Amino acid sequence: MTIRRTLATGCCTAMLAVGAVATPAGAEFERPPMNLYGVTGAIDMPTALEQPEGELSGTVAQFGNITRGTLSFQALPWLQGSFRYSQFSGLRLLNNPGYEDYFDRSFDVSVRLLSETRWRPALKLGLQDLAGTGISSGEYLVATKTFGGTLALSAGLGWGRLGSYNPAFSTGTRDPIDNGRGGNFNVDQWFRGDAAPFASAIWQATPRLSLMAEYSSDAYDLETGNGTLASQRIIDRDSPLNFGAVYRVNDAVTVGGYYLYGSELGVSLTFQGNPNRPPVQGQVIRAPGPVAPRPPRASAPEKWIETWAARPTAQTTLLGALERDLAGSGIDVESLQVQGPNTVEVRIRNQRYGMAPQAIGRTARALSRTMPSSVETFRIVPSSNGLPLSAIVMRRSDLEALVLEPDASAQLFAATGFADPPARDPRASLSPSVFPRFDWSVGPYVRRVLFEPEEPLRLDVGVRAQATYEPRPGLVFSGSVTKRIAGNLSDSVRQSNSVLPRVRTNFNLYNEQGDPALEKLTGAYYFKPGDNLYGRVTVGYLERMFGGLSTELLWKPVGSRLALGAELNYVHQRDFDTQFGFQDYSVATGHLSAYYKLPEKFHVQLDVGRYLAGDVGATLSLHREFANGWRIGVFATKTDVSAEEFGEGSFDKGITLEIPVGQFLGRPSRTTAATTLRPITRDGGARLEVDGRLYDRVRDYHRPDMQDGWGTVWR
Numbered sequence: 001m002t003i004r005r006t007l008a009t010g011c012c013t014a015m016l017a018v019g020a021v022a023t024p025a026g027a028e029f030e031r032p033p034m035n036l037y038g039v040t041g042a043i044d045m046p047t048a049l050e051q052p053e054g055e056l057s058g059t060v061a062q063f064g065n066i067t068r069g070t071l072s073f074q075a076l077p078w079l080q081g082s083f084r085y086s087q088f089s090g091l092r093l094l095n096n097p098g099y100e101d102y103f104d105r106s107f108d109v110s111v112r113l114l115s116e117t118r119w120r121p122a123l124k125l126g127l128q129d130l131a132g133t134g135i136s137s138g139e140y141l142v143a144t145k146t147f148g149g150t151l152a153l154s155a156g157l158g159w160g161r162l163g164s165y166n167p168a169f170s171t172g173t174r175d176p177i178d179n180g181r182g183g184n185f186n187v188d189q190w191f192r193g194d195a196a197p198f199a200s201a202i203w204q205a206t207p208r209l210s211l212m213a214e215y216s217s218d219a220y221d222l223e224t225g226n227g228t229l230a231s232q233r234i235i236d237r238d239s240p241l242n243f244g245a246v247y248r249v250n251d252a253v254t255v256g257g258y259y260l261y262g263s264e265l266g267v268s269l270t271f272q273g274n275p276n277r278p279p280v281q282g283q284v285i286r287a288p289g290p291v292a293p294r295p296p297r298a299s300a301p302e303k304w305i306e307t308w309a310a311r312p313t314a315q316t317t318l319l320g321a322l323e324r325d326l327a328g329s330g331i332d333v334e335s336l337q338v339q340g341p342n343t344v345e346v347r348i349r350n351q352r353y354g355m356a357p358q359a360i361g362r363t364a365r366a367l368s369r370t371m372p373s374s375v376e377t378f379r380i381v382p383s384s385n386g387l388p389l390s391a392i393v394m395r396r397s398d399l400e401a402l403v404l405e406p407d408a409s410a411q412l413f414a415a416t417g418f419a420d421p422p423a424r425d426p427r428a429s430l431s432p433s434v435f436p437r438f439d440w441s442v443g444p445y446v447r448r449v450l451f452e453p454e455e456p457l458r459l460d461v462g463v464r465a466q467a468t469y470e471p472r473p474g475l476v477f478s479g480s481v482t483k484r485i486a487g488n489l490s491d492s493v494r495q496s497n498s499v500l501p502r503v504r505t506n507f508n509l510y511n512e513q514g515d516p517a518l519e520k521l522t523g524a525y526y527f528k529p530g531d532n533l534y535g536r537v538t539v540g541y542l543e544r545m546f547g548g549l550s551t552e553l554l555w556k557p558v559g560s561r562l563a564l565g566a567e568l569n570y571v572h573q574r575d576f577d578t579q580f581g582f583q584d585y586s587v588a589t590g591h592l593s594a595y596y597k598l599p600e601k602f603h604v605q606l607d608v609g610r611y612l613a614g615d616v617g618a619t620l621s622l623h624r625e626f627a628n629g630w631r632i633g634v635f636a637t638k639t640d641v642s643a644e645e646f647g648e649g650s651f652d653k654g655i656t657l658e659i660p661v662g663q664f665l666g667r668p669s670r671t672t673a674a675t676t677l678r679p680i681t682r683d684g685g686a687r688l689e690v691d692g693r694l695y696d697r698v699r700d701y702h703r704p705d706m707q708d709g710w711g712t713v714w715r
Helices: 003-016 314-326 356-370 396-402 408-415 507-513 694-699 703-708
Strands: 056-063 066-076 079-088 102-114 122-128 138-147 151-160 194-204 209-215 241-248 253-260 264-273 331-338 343-350 377-384 391-395 417-419 437-450 457-472 475-487 517-527 533-541 546-555 562-574 582-598 602-610 616-625 631-639 652-660 672-677
Touching: 056 253, 314 331, 314 356, 331 356, 343 356, 356 377, 356 396, 356 703, 391 396, 391 408, 396 408, 437 507, 533 694, 546 694, 562 694, 582 694, 616 652
Parallel strands: 343 377
Antiparallel strands: 056 066, 056 264, 066 079, 079 102, 102 122, 122 138, 138 151, 151 194, 194 209, 209 241, 241 253, 253 264, 331 343, 377 391, 391 417, 437 457, 457 475, 475 517, 517 533, 533 546, 546 562, 562 582, 582 602, 602 616, 616 631, 631 652, 652 672
């Protein structure tokens, strides 16, 4: 046994026993460093420390001829997931000789098995590159103990490439990597083969500066030319010892510098954000008007008379008063109906507030100021494109009694009813200022293609003009056109090699020929066909690549966490110039969908059906939603297309990210910035991209989701 192996084994043994040292319980790093792999760690090795829940980190790291870009998300206090895109400059793999540089995509996941206590270190299990080509695959168990909140000592065991230097023992045979098409789970390799120890120390010298030292168990056989796949040496590795320092510039940016393996210099740049730590603290917003209490019936009986409800002009008069009260508030009144002297129903459209209860609360306050004293029940029906989403029933006396209570939000929620909204009564008074409605806008757009081997990032920027016309509730005509100003999407030389109908992989031809482009031109009808049912029919040029007919039906009780949906589409592929013509390819596609809201604000969705290329299968999606509107999720699709037919990546998968723009503007807004990151775009598992799908717009105003944000009802 070499001196280095003895040293490493001793460090590991000491760390596993370090729990016997009495240190203050709960002493921990608030936001520990991200390592060069873009996960929570020291320099090149992981630790058992954790980021704050909800932390979203983007890290770009480089040393030698290796560059890594990683997006990591702390989904739960004990669970971190990562997606990485790596460039190995000059690495010519023997099984991939066509490229001078090698690009690799990989996914990681780590799970904390034990939390740190006064006597026990934290323990984490991790899988690195668990579903990629296997070039960076490795598994680990690591323990970390913190001292005084400024020192963290870690030691662990690694397998795969993390067990390639001075292994201490073996846990069986680890079969050679079969890259195939990439993207498959290498389950038969997990925790198999040689296991080697690693260790690290992190000292937080100041609140901003951390210094680190590390013993690495990665031999970098591939990159040093010692592996069986590589024909080129792109780094030197003379020592297992690494040293580094990271400096937190501000709350969002951290930079790092490193000396690695006795031969290489490295740098890193990390950007971090968190839904629970918004970039702009607080919002500039007009305070809501007060709740107007009614005078006691005994002292002002004339204000409680009910004969007003029989007047022919009562509805239109009250509608006008409510519209004037809500003018400039971001809440549009669609209609109002007097349902007797004690009840009014108002249908509203929330144009501003990302938190739905905030719009409901402000509407209820306005009703208390504008309705006659005899009106006790407010039925507030939020709508989207004229589609009623729910009926929220409040007693006026509850508003008056609870407005100044310390737990007013909880008490009001307990007293509020949620019901399935009926179709609009034809006797209701429609607002002349809402229908017919015409909206238009002109603004910038960004279109990007990621992870092409020739050039990992391609993008276009340009101008998009769009308009919407609603002649009556539920009927919406909309369209958009784009004109590119600058970019390099049309420069792509990659040609599709797909054996499936090329429903997505000819994107470069749309980018090349479609400028200017008729992006969309549709007519849509939204309606309620029955109790707990919501419907949509859309026809026209539905997206850049397809046009035709799309229909959808959703079953969603207002108090249920479960929803079921069905979508059926018949579409033709559009010409590459994205004008008015179509190609010969057409397909019937559709899905049956199940949606369920899990605890901890997780949402799961399962879609089963037929995709654009004619393949049949299922998509499973899981995303975490935060109270302020951030949504981060993952999805995977498996169909009857084999990995060989699908091509590179083996099956469709990716990450979705949606961030409310209001978090950066410092004022409420319903606009969100959304993106989907796919390791690669292929034709298998491709789904139609049509606007107006029902589930997300409906559930926001149903009881389970309203409860999550109900604390804003008084704001």
